[in-house]
Amino acid sequence: MLSTAGGGRSATDVGQPYRAAAGSLAPNPDLFFLPEYDAVLRALVIETVREAGPLPLPALCRQLAVQHGWQRTGRRIVDRIRRSLQGVDVIEEDGVPFVWSARTSANRIPFRHSLNRDLREISRAEIAALYDAHAEQLDVSEDPIKDLARLAGVGRLSADARAYLDGCLRWRRTVT
Structure with missing residues (x-):
């Protein structure tokens, strides 16, 4: 049993x-x-x-x-x-x-704050939605990746984190 x-x-x-x-x-x-x-x-x-x-x-x-x-x-x-x-x-x-x-993947999903996770554990769909929610300020930022990282709760922007966010933003521009 x-x-x-x-x-x-x-x-x-x-x-x-x-x-x-x-x-x-x-x-x-x-x-x-x-x-x-x-x-x-x-x-x-x-x-x-x-x-x-x-x-x-x-x-x-x-x-x-x-x-x-x-x-x-x-x-x-x-x-x-x-x-x-x-x-x-x-x-x-x-x-x-x-x-x-199942059947929930999307190009944009709401960013989930206050989760204990590494930046690379955040889907690019969440990163894209976070950017979209703050596009007005990020579009005119001197360093939009750094500002996006802060919005995502990243305290220290490493080269790896910068590269990941840059890839997410490049992907964001290719999808709607």
């Missing part, structure tokens, strides 16, 4: 996502690599992306590893998660796979 935070389950319940008493999914590290955990992992991917997406695939893998109580995200974990992406969309952004909720 498999167990969850909300009670036991029989082998006939294996295909259904495990739910804790409050209704959220209950990750089970003991079952993570087993085929009968496929539906659970797919549901965890969908729920995590719905709450935190879009986000880069490596960030999704880290979040799912932490949900399962692991501190590291190894190749086997990443491979397992990659095989569980059927319910989401993966969109390449300059060679980085960003994971979106």
Whole structure:
């Protein structure tokens, strides 16, 4: 018998996502690599992306590893998660796979402030929308990339961050 935070389950319940008493999914590290955990992992991917997406695939893998109580995200974990992406969309952004909720990818989405994330974990669609919201001041700025970084909450603009924002702005000009 498999167990969850909300009670036991029989082998006939294996295909259904495990739910804790409050209704959220209950990750089970003991079952993570087993085929009968496929539906659970797919549901965890969908729920995590719905709450935190879009986000880069490596960030999704880290979040799912932490949900399962692991501190590291190894190749086997990443491979397992990659095989569980059927319910989401993966969109390449300059060679980085960003994971979106199914059928929600767009050229502009509202910028989400106060999230603890690295600048490179922000989709170019969010960066474009942030620029659009402040276009009047950024269009006349002496250093629009530096000012955009400040609007995004970046305290220190590294060369890498500047290059990323520059790429996002070049992409922004090509899409509507």
